[in-house]
Amino acid sequence: MITGLSAFPLTPIAGDGSVDEKAFIGLVERLVTAGVDWIAPLGSTGSYAYLRPDERARVTRLAVEHAAGIPVMVGIGATRTREVLKLAEDAQTAGASALLLAPVSYQPLTADDVFGLYEDVTREVSVPVVVYDNPGTTHFVFTDELYQAVGRLPRIASIKIPGAASARVGELRELLPAHVTLGVSGDAFGAAGLIAGCDGWYTAVGGTLPTPALTITRAVQAGDHATALTESDRLKPLWDLFARHGGSIRVLATIAEHLALVTAPCLPTPLRGLTDAARTEVIEILERLNLAK
């Protein structure tokens, strides 16, 4: 069962365009020290869509080697089924304990296309697969019928649902076999999603700042909803920054750079870091929230 806190680290890019392996290992070790439940490299935050297959295999190997036994879940998304199958094989060879698959699109996908993708992939793999529903990057919207159909495929172990969908966790659970867990994403919805009954939190903020994300997760797991909501409310300035910058990746890159976990700029171009004014604001908020450590 895939439950608890799955933390998505950045994949820092060095000045020459290669993966900054030393910094990446540092990010993984930070998650080990904090005690997350899953380490999830090569999610959206881990820039999987910007890396070559050989780089993705190497990042997976590094994560597994430095995870100290914490299971590693790896993003295998690509526009084409052929490439997804190859990435799945590479990830399994590198020691991944689970695979995360989003319906990455260029031409708009139909529900039949997406079902076929999950059918083709789950037929070939031997480890659990997490369905990655992220319309902000894939531009694909799952229907309940598709959740249900995909949820019945072998090896489907969990669905990473968008934040807003966590309000419907009860309804969604009715559609799925009992062994398929539901995990909330969209960091602003983490506490609410867990309290609403999600089994886990797929968290980008937790990949760079694991401590507050673990505070929220462990509080809900202990039945202490008040502490979880208080911590999530305290972090609201961070959620607001994510919303204002079209997602969390640019803000988290700035935070990782400020904490000297990575070297600036750490995002793959054409993605640019934040402007100087936005960076100043991020750092001010970070310090005000006592997260600058």
Place this chain on the structure above:
Amino acid sequence: MITGLSAFPLTPIAGDGSVDEKAFIGLVERLVTAGVDWIAPLGSTGSYAYLRPDERARVTRLAVEHAAGIPVMVGIGATRTREVLKLAEDAQTAGASALLLAPVSYQPLTADDVFGLYEDVTREVSVPVVVYDNPGTTHFVFTDELYQAVGRLPRIASIKIPGAASARVGELRELLPAHVTLGVSGDAFGAAGLIAGCDGWYTAVGGTLPTPALTITRAVQAGDHATALTESDRLKPLWDLFARHGGSIRVLATIAEHLALVTAPCLPTPLRGLTDAARTEVIEILERLNLAK
């Protein structure tokens, strides 16, 4: 100057997932026979977003070899600037006369990201670059300010604008240097766009059915707007099919399969062909319009 009819052929995929080179050459030769102005492999219709760099280089070489001197424009889009630069180099080495670049996204892009992409690419290349504005696949919307800024970069030769924007061709032209041409895309808007003053038509339908697309283009070029509009109106059932199937690629694949130009299924998975019922409808319309030849 990039003007006239730029025809975008499919890149047919064989049963084993490789490019069906024989069928692709046949599609290129069909465009040569028809007498298009530009041959544009590896556009959205040519599935560039689904092919490996080595396949894209090979497809470009084949197109140039079989183009009989007609200039070849090649799609070099990718999520990452590093890959775009490599694809640009490969395309130039293979003999491309122009490069077509869309701001392909995974993380939502900012205007600064997109300007930076065009700046980084135009700095490195030696052939003309066509800006490919296709929000249906890139999910990026160009502003007039960005058109203007990108249009001033060296080697920018043309902008492929969405169909609806062709109503504003006069306004857009004011923003751009005189040597930057405007080409309409969205096949339903071809005739109207050319009549409104676009210098060219970037056409998907013309990549598979060049004759009616040339009828429209040559009529407008000769000042015979009535003939162009009549032919475009006659093809309306085709435009309606494109709209109903989320774009033209699945319908054009069905047409190419029916005409035995390619072997079914010819699209890269996860993209599926049309259902049997939709295929029957496409073929009926094709025959009714006298295009089944």
